[in-house]
Amino acid sequence: MELPYSEPYKIKMVETIKRSTKEERLKWIKQANYNLFNLASEKVFIDLLTDSGTGAMSDKQWAEMMIGDESYAGSSSFKKLKKTVKKITGFNYFLPTHQGRAAENVLFSAMVKEGDIVPGNSHFDTTKGHIEFRKATAVDCTIDEAFDTSNMHPFKGNIDVHKLETVFKKYPKDKIPFVILTITCNSAGGQPVSVENTKAVSKLCKQYGIPLYFDAARFSENAYFIKKREEGYADKTIKEIVKEVFSYGDGMTMSAKKDGLVNMGGFIALNNKAVYKQATVFNIMFEGFITYGGMNGRDMGALAVGLDESTEFNYLESRIEQVAFLGKKLVEYGVPVQQPFGGHAIFLDANKFVPSIPRDEYRAQALAIELYIVGGIRGVEIGTVLADRDPFTRKNRYPELELVRLAIPRRTYTNNHIAYVAATLKNIYDSRDEAKSGYVIVDEAPIMRHFTAKFSKI
Numbered sequence: 001m002e003l004p005y006s007e008p009y010k011i012k013m014v015e016t017i018k019r020s021t022k023e024e025r026l027k028w029i030k031q032a033n034y035n036l037f038n039l040a041s042e043k044v045f046i047d048l049l050t051d052s053g054t055g056a057m058s059d060k061q062w063a064e065m066m067i068g069d070e071s072y073a074g075s076s077s078f079k080k081l082k083k084t085v086k087k088i089t090g091f092n093y094f095l096p097t098h099q100g101r102a103a104e105n106v107l108f109s110a111m112v113k114e115g116d117i118v119p120g121n122s123h124f125d126t127t128k129g130h131i132e133f134r135k136a137t138a139v140d141c142t143i144d145e146a147f148d149t150s151n152m153h154p155f156k157g158n159i160d161v162h163k164l165e166t167v168f169k170k171y172p173k174d175k176i177p178f179v180i181l182t183i184t185c186n187s188a189g190g191q192p193v194s195v196e197n198t199k200a201v202s203k204l205c206k207q208y209g210i211p212l213y214f215d216a217a218r219f220s221e222n223a224y225f226i227k228k229r230e231e232g233y234a235d236k237t238i239k240e241i242v243k244e245v246f247s248y249g250d251g252m253t254m255s256a257k258k259d260g261l262v263n264m265g266g267f268i269a270l271n272n273k274a275v276y277k278q279a280t281v282f283n284i285m286f287e288g289f290i291t292y293g294g295m296n297g298r299d300m301g302a303l304a305v306g307l308d309e310s311t312e313f314n315y316l317e318s319r320i321e322q323v324a325f326l327g328k329k330l331v332e333y334g335v336p337v338q339q340p341f342g343g344h345a346i347f348l349d350a351n352k353f354v355p356s357i358p359r360d361e362y363r364a365q366a367l368a369i370e371l372y373i374v375g376g377i378r379g380v381e382i383g384t385v386l387a388d389r390d391p392f393t394r395k396n397r398y399p400e401l402e403l404v405r406l407a408i409p410r411r412t413y414t415n416n417h418i419a420y421v422a423a424t425l426k427n428i429y430d431s432r433d434e435a436k437s438g439y440v441i442v443d444e445a446p447i448m449r450h451f452t453a454k455f456s457k458i
Contacts, residue, residue, distance in 0.1 A: 068298025100255025190342020361438030
């Protein structure tokens with residue numbers, strides 16, 4: 001008999017979470033203007049809003065917190081992190097930032113200008129936000145299979161090379177500062193990108209003289225899928241796969257709050273010295289001196305350990321198998337989800353779950369709210385609300401997929417918690433025919449509205 005996977009750690013400390021009643025949650029979500037971001041954490045039972053910075057650190061990471069060097073310049077913790085980043089990614093130049101969107105802000109300030117075109121694979125919300133804030137345009141070149149949640153393509157995060165070349169041919173080279181490849185592709189459902197596709201994209205970029213950068217927040221989870229799904233990689237270590245993937249690019253931004261296994265932090269890693277010198281100017285302006293960049297020394301030390309831990313197979317197998325545990329339960333219950341299951345989250349297909357709610361009434365947001373009301377579970381909408389308005393027409397953009405993301409924090413919840421989430425969703429799905437109407441936005445920010453928008457129930 002094959003033994004099931006088991007977590008490669010034991011629990012040393014616990015945190016109390018509070019149960020609440022449905023009546024309390026109805027009151028709280030109304031007070032929050034039906035925006036799950038506005039809920040106080042103590043009003044949430046199981047928090048799957050994001051896997052960003054919400055995981056548990058290891059004993060070795062906490063040990064690093066005690067010996068962090070908080071020197072303003074030349075910190076030994078910085079040197080430790082720089083050495084680790086070089087060892088794992090292979091990139092020669094390194095700038096710490098306080099989180100991933102800060103890394104984007106610094107790099108894009110150096111490279112993106114008004115009128116530019118930035119192709120990629122379903123850009124993440126902050127990535128697109130930073131591009132559009134600079135009056136540039138993000139162009140999605142993801143393969144079509146990514147938009148069919150029942151299609152079992154193993155690498156739905158892949159870029160369609162023909163779509164990408166069409167962009168290269170349509171616009172002059174000086175209008176395309178870089179291609180950004182997100183690994184794994186969050187907006188497509190936490191879907192991985194293959195080495196074969198990365199190599200093909202890299203080859204095309206070199207042919208046209210355009211740099212290739214990675215949004216690498218979940219790079220180690222991406223490497224796990226390569227090991228499990230791509231021919232020729234089963235016997236390679238995660239660290240070997242990671243090193244190869246990054247060898248095809250010119251640089252990366254990193255939200256260390258994901259596969260860095262820390263609560264706060266990020267960085268930029270590069271091979272181009274000229275871009276590095278430009279970026280240092282903005283890093284000092286926006287983040288801090290180049291040897292701390294908005295991070296404490298203790299956090300840099302914890303991140304150095306986290307990067308090593310997250311690129312070990314046993315950790316990744318436990319983490320991704322827990323995500324799959326939720327996915328398998330939901331499939332067993334008939335609940336429509338993006339398949340194959342992603343690395344960090346399960347994505348509910350709201351188009352199939354509640355098709356009776358009109359798209360202009362934000363059906364994925366309505367489903368996410370219902371999940372909170374029924375079970376005290378907080379997820380997040382990845383659909384029309386997040387897609388925001390077209391910056392030129394100011395009309396809603398309707399993406400092909402309307403998703404609710406259930407992001408699983410790393411090393412945080414047990415499978416009993418996950419089973420509770422699945423059972424709650426089964427109950428909601430069994431009564432889905434009762435869902436007839438959704439919500440209307442009554443107040444929103446001009447960009448990245450999903451964080452602070454206010455809704456009213458129709």
